[in-house]
Amino acid sequence: MDTTVAPTGTEGQTWGGGSNPLKASYGKMMMWFFILSDALTFSGFLAAYGFSRFKYIEEWPIADEVFNHFPFMHGTDAPMFYVALMTFILIGSSVTMVLAVDAGHHMNKKKVSFYLLLTVIGGLIFVGSQAWEWKNFINGEYGAVKTKGGRILQFTDAEGERVALNSFVTVGERPVQALNNSEGIWYQSDDPIGATYTIDEVRKSFAANPDLRIRTQQLVVNQETGASEKLVLSREESLFKLNNQAIGVVEGANLSENEYGAPLFADFFFFITGFHGFHVFSGVVFNLIIFFNVLLGTYERRGSYEMVEKVGLYWHFVDLVWVFVFTFFYLV
Numbered sequence: 001m002d003t004t005v006a007p008t009g010t011e012g013q014t015w016g017g018g019s020n021p022l023k024a025s026y027g028k029m030m031m032w033f034f035i036l037s038d039a040l041t042f043s044g045f046l047a048a049y050g051f052s053r054f055k056y057i058e059e060w061p062i063a064d065e066v067f068n069h070f071p072f073m074h075g076t077d078a079p080m081f082y083v084a085l086m087t088f089i090l091i092g093s094s095v096t097m098v099l100a101v102d103a104g105h106h107m108n109k110k111k112v113s114f115y116l117l118l119t120v121i122g123g124l125i126f127v128g129s130q131a132w133e134w135k136n137f138i139n140g141e142y143g144a145v146k147t148k149g150g151r152i153l154q155f156t157d158a159e160g161e162r163v164a165l166n167s168f169v170t171v172g173e174r175p176v177q178a179l180n181n182s183e184g185i186w187y188q189s190d191d192p193i194g195a196t197y198t199i200d201e202v203r204k205s206f207a208a209n210p211d212l213r214i215r216t217q218q219l220v221v222n223q224e225t226g227a228s229e230k231l232v233l234s235r236e237e238s239l240f241k242l243n244n245q246a247i248g249v250v251e252g253a254n255l256s257e258n259e260y261g262a263p264l265f266a267d268f269f270f271f272i273t274g275f276h277g278f279h280v281f282s283g284v285v286f287n288l289i290i291f292f293n294v295l296l297g298t299y300e301r302r303g304s305y306e307m308v309e310k311v312g313l314y315w316h317f318v319d320l321v322w323v324f325v326f327t328f329f330y331l332v
Helices: 026-055 081-105 109-139 199-207 235-244 263-295 298-302 306-331
Strands: 144-147 152-156 213-221 228-232 246-250
Touching: 026 263, 026 306, 081 109, 081 306, 109 263, 109 298, 109 306, 199 235, 199 246, 213 235, 235 246, 263 298, 263 306, 298 306
Parallel strands: none
Antiparallel strands: 144 152, 144 246, 152 213, 213 228
C-alpha cells in the first residue's frame, strides 16, 4: 500500500504545518496556549467584578479613600500613590525582561543574568508591596458600624472629613464573669469577638460629640464639584440611624465584613489581586530557576536562550493583566 502523503500546496508557508507551525517551537506554542487560557480566566473574574459593581454601585467603596496609604507616611492622604509606584516597578521589570531576552539573542551570558536578576528583584518588591496593601486593607483605618440590613455607616466631622473610631470612642468597663473548670457559656453577639469597641460604646461616645455626623453608602452628586460622594446625614438623622439601625462595629475588611463598603468588594479584591499575586510570585520562582541555569551555563551549552524568551512571555502577560486589574480596582 502506498503511504506517500499527497502534497497540499501549503508546504513552506506559515500554516504549512511541520514541527514549527507559525515558525515557533513546541515550547513557545504551549506557552501561548497557556497564556490564552489564563487570559480567559482573568477576563471571567474581571467581568464578574464589573457586573457586581454595577449592581451594588451605591455600596461600592471609593478607591481613593481605600488605597491612600504610603509607607513611612502615616496619616498622610496619598490616594493611589503607592499603587502607582507598584505598577511602575512591575512595568519596569518587563523592560528588564525585554533586555534579558535581547541579550540572550546575542548569547551574552553576563547581561542575561544581570537583567534577569533585576526582573526578580522587581517582582519581589511588587509582591511585598501587595502584601503591605493587604495588611492595611485588612486592618482598616477608620472603623465603622453596620446596620441590620448589612449597610455600612461611617463617621465624619461637621465638614464631612472622615473620623476614626479611636479618635472619639471611649472604652467602658468590661465586666468579666469568672467560670470554673466545670462551667461554660455559649453566646451570640452582634459585635464580633475581639472588636475594640462595642456598639453601645460607639453610641454613647457619638452622642457626647455634637460635631460628629454619619455618612451612608448612598452616592450623591456634589453640586459644586460635580463629583460623586457619599451622603452625609444631619445630626438628628445620624443619631436616629445609629440608635435604631446600627447593630455592630466593623473594623477593617475580611471575607464577610468591610468597613469601606460592600463586603463583595473585599471578596473580589482578595481573590483577584491574590490570584494575580500568585502569578507574579510563580514568575519570580521561574525567573530564579532560569537565572541559576544561566549562571551554570546551561543555555550556553544548548546554544540557545529560548527558555529565557519563554519565561519572558509569561512575565509580560502577568504585567499586562495587572494593567487591567489596576484599572478595574483602582481607577474606575
